[in-house]
Amino acid sequence: xxxxxxxxxxxxxxxxxxxxxxxxxxxxxxxxxxxxxxxxxxxxxxxxxxxxxxxxxxxxxxxxxxxxxxxxxxxxxxxxxxxxxxxxxxxxxxxxxxxxxxxxxxxxxxxxxxxxxxxxxxxxxxxxxxxxxxxxxxxxxxxxxxxxxxxxxxxxxxxxxxxxxxxxxxxxxxxxxxxxxxxxxxxxxxxxxxxxxxxxxxxxxxxxxxxxxxxxxxxxxxxxxxxxxxxxxxxxxxxxxxxxxxxxxxxxxxxxxxxxxxxxxxxxxxxxxxxxxxxxxxxxxxxxxxxxxxxxxxxxxxxxxxxxxxxxxxxxxxxxxxxxxxxxxxxxxxxxxxxxxxxxxxxxxxxxxxxxxxxxxxxxxxxxxxxxxxxxxxxxxxxxxxxxxxxxxxxxxxxxxxxxxxxxxxxxxxxxxxxxxxxxxxxxxxxxxxxxxxxxxxxxxxxxxxxxxxxxxxxxxxxxxxxxxxxxxxxxxxx
Amino acid sequence: xxxxxxxxxxxxxxxxxxxxxxxxxxxxxxxxxxxxxxxxxxxxxxxxxxxxxxxxxxxxxxxxxxxxxxxxxxxxxxxxxxxxxxxxxxxxxxxxxxxxxxxxxxxxxxxxxxxxxxxxxxxxxxxxxxxxxxxxxxxxxxxxxxxxxxxxxxxxxxxxxxxxxxxxxxxxxxxxxxxxxxxxxxxxxxxxxxxxxxxxxxxxxxxxxxxxxxxxxxxxxxxxxxx
Numbered sequence: 271x272x273x274x275x276x277x278x279x280x281x282x283x284x285x286x287x288x289x290x291x292x293x294x295x296x297x298x299x300x301x302x303x304x305x306x307x308x309x310x311x312x313x314x315x316x317x318x319x320x321x322x323x324x325x326x327x328x329x330x331x332x333x334x335x336x337x338x339x340x341x342x343x344x345x346x347x348x349x350x351x352x353x354x355x356x357x358x359x360x361x362x363x364x365x366x367x368x369x370x371x372x373x374x375x376x377x378x379x380x381x382x383x384x385x386x387x388x389x390x391x392x393x394x395x396x397x398x399x400x401x402x403x404x405x406x407x408x409x410x411x412x413x414x415x416x417x418x419x420x421x422x423x424x425x426x427x428x429x430x431x432x433x434x435x436x437x438x439x440x441x442x443x444x445x446x447x448x449x450x451x452x453x454x455x456x457x458x459x460x461x462x463x464x465x466x467x468x469x470x471x472x473x474x475x476x477x478x479x480x481x482x483x484x485x486x487x488x489x490x491x492x493x494x495x496x497x498x499x500x501x502x503x504x505x506x507x508x509x510x511x512x513x514x515x516x517x518x519x520x521x522x523x524x525x526x527x528x529x530x531x532x533x534x535x536x537x538x539x540x541x542x543x544x545x546x547x548x549x550x551x552x553x554x555x556x557x558x559x560x561x562x563x564x565x566x567x568x569x570x571x572x573x574x575x576x577x578x579x580x581x582x583x584x585x586x587x588x589x590x591x592x593x594x595x596x597x598x599x600x601x602x603x604x605x606x607x608x609x610x611x612x613x614x615x616x617x618x619x620x621x622x623x624x625x626x627x628x629x630x631x632x633x634x635x636x637x638x639x640x641x642x643x644x645x646x647x648x649x650x651x652x653x654x655x656x657x658x659x660x661x662x663x664x665x666x667x668x669x670x671x672x673x674x675x676x677x678x679x680x681x682x683x684x685x686x687x688x689x690x691x692x693x694x695x696x697x698x699x700x701x702x703x704x705x706x707x708x709x710x711x712x713x714x715x716x717x718x719x720x721x722x723x724x725x726x727x728x729x730x731x732x733x734x735x736x737x738x739x740x741x742x743x744x745x746x747x748x749x
Numbered sequence: 750x751x752x753x754x755x756x757x758x759x760x761x762x763x764x765x766x767x768x769x770x771x772x773x774x775x776x777x778x779x780x781x782x783x784x785x786x787x788x789x790x791x792x793x794x795x796x797x798x799x800x801x802x803x804x805x806x807x808x809x810x811x812x813x814x815x816x817x818x819x820x821x822x823x824x825x826x827x828x829x830x831x832x833x834x835x836x837x838x839x840x841x842x843x844x845x846x847x848x849x850x851x852x853x854x855x856x857x858x859x860x861x862x863x864x865x866x867x868x869x870x871x872x873x874x875x876x877x878x879x880x881x882x883x884x885x886x887x888x889x890x891x892x893x894x895x896x897x898x899x900x901x902x903x904x905x906x907x908x909x910x911x912x913x914x915x916x917x918x919x920x921x922x923x924x925x926x927x928x929x930x931x932x933x934x935x936x937x938x939x940x941x942x943x944x945x946x947x948x949x950x951x952x953x954x955x956x957x958x959x960x961x962x963x964x965x966x967x968x969x970x971x972x973x974x975x976x
Binding site (some may be wrong): 490491494497498526527528529530532533536537541542545746747 | 764814848866868869870872873874875876878880882888892894895896897898904926952954968971973
């Protein structure tokens with residue numbers, strides 16, 4: 271029988287948790303839930319392990335039946351042979367759902383593993399018991415402090431839902447998103463997706479008000495057709511980024527038509543994801559970059575970019591980046607140029623998009639005035655030829671973040687511009703440069719201020735282009 | 750009307766002949782150059798008289814997959830005598846291979862157009878998917894093709910045609926006539942409808958399809974049934 275979505279909701283948002291079979295030396299499953307607000311119990315039979323569990327202040331029982339109430343989430347870390355017994359006990363106990371860390375099932379392609387998985391699937395399906403995994407990292411819930419990595423934030427808020435077929439990508443996406451200043455609400459590590467699969471999770475995230483943006487890592491779906499149909503529906507209301515891994519090509523020797531021999535998994539996946547209106551990416555960097563642009567800028571309105579850089583050489587390079595990404599760098603309106611020429615330092619600088627404005631805004635330059643930045647931004651705000659801007663702040667070599675006060679004033683100007691009259695997408699670039707310390711502080715300041723920050727124009731332009739495609743395509747679909 | 754699928758099944762085949770493939774697609778409203786089977790030179794010339802010249806003869810044999818490689822395709826035959834002579838040449842060519850000749854297909858020779866390919870295959874994850882690309886070297890070497898999952902919405906057809914790098918060829922380059930892109934989109938959507946309603950069909954190649962300034966027509970076709 272199909273698993274009741276209410277039951278999935280209960281498991282993913284537990285009020286009480288029991289960890290079965292956690293072990294030393296780290297007791298990672300209990301330790302990771304240390305900040306969980308509700309009751310947390312342990313079940314373990316081994317006296318040696320019980321000692322460590324109790325020393326760490328966790329309440330242990332030797333039988334699941336003895337645990338008070340019926341916890342909403344059971345985290346299962348027992349050896350694989352015992353898992354059918356745990357599932358049976360969980361069903362008898364009225365547990366909400368199971369996150370099964372235990373591995374060694376169908377993914378081994380061995381008879382024992384396959385048979386164990388079949389037994390669990392049969393029991394879970396008959397009882398309507400939702401199981402995440404097996405062979406997964408379980409779930410992360412930011413608000414409740416359910417975690418599978420020590421670095422995962424426990425806090426209110428969040429607007430991104432993540433589902434991943436790989437445990438390491440589940441952790442990597444969640445924590446790299448945090449590093450980019452993005453708040454992942456929940457992460458689901460799908461593992462073997464033996465009971466609940468990618469369609470169940472996607473449909474859950476579709477309804478989840480705290481997942482306004484969805485990020486997916488997937489290798490091979492359990493039900494590709496339904497996944498496509500669900501994805502096509504979800505993207506009408508929520509941006510979805512799909513990172514497809516494992517692009518091994520199938521042997522095409524048996525094909526009897528040209529069409530079949532050309533229908534490689536890579537070609538089909540890219541086509542499917544785009545047809546469904548989701549954003550395809552091929553690396554984790556691209557995934558995080560795209561999420562940053564989605565979450566931290568207003569919805570993209572068009573391809574016409576203003577590119578602002580501090581040096582001439584960069585200005586040429588950024589034009590190339592924009593061109594590669596399919597973006598345009600229009601001429602500004604005549605009125606803008608009329609105003610700019612009154613104060614812009616054109617010796618060693620340029621206000622013909624891209625902007626080379628170091629000599630105009632740097633106080634270290636003879637004709638540079640800090641307040642000129644505000645004037646430039648005001649002119650760009652009013653210009654009707656622009657949809658968005660990419661702005662590079664130099665990380666070293668006399669750049670503003672060697673003077674934290676100046677960087678601060680600069681960011682104040684940019685921030686008020688972004689939040690106020692501009693109302694268009696703004697992406698920030700800070701290249702790592704040659705001063706790691708200045709880069710780290712400068713980047714952190716930008717992230718802290720809520721900007722989408724990229725280490726190169728190429729990555730910023732590519733991320734913006736993907737997001738612009740998403741919103742344009744969504745509008746054209748009539749969504 | 751005969752049922753080409755039933756006929757192939759009855760003969761234990763999953764690969765339909767060109768004549769059967771075209772008959773099936775034609776019944777679904779997909780424009781193709783109809784082909785009729787002739788089991789003798791007499792029959793071939795009689796069909797050619799009815800069809801109108803020039804005609805094309807192609808070998809029909811379950812054992813021969815690449816017809817032109819063995820000399821099994823005769824183009825631009827202007828009259829009955831040419832048809833008889835061509836039939837004899839095909840007979841001789843097939844005899845050399847040791848394959849069993851079932852006959853030849855006879856069809857009107859289509860006026861040249863921009864060559865494109867429209868195909869369908871069944872993916873184990875997504876089910877039926879459609880492919881579009883420019884024909885000839887573009888598809889063989891450059892793999893310049895676009896895919897969509899069936900069923901396509903009209904917008905999908907429009908986007909997939911424009912997605913291939915060779916799209917400007919369809920718009921017409923260097924004084925050559927362009928193609929009727931709307932007709933190609935309609936063609937693709939018909940194949941999508943056909944695929945969506947015929948789960949027993951696993952693969953289709955319509956290769957080439959000739960795209961004209963006004964319309965498009967499938968010149969060769971191959972249909973493979975699910976086994």
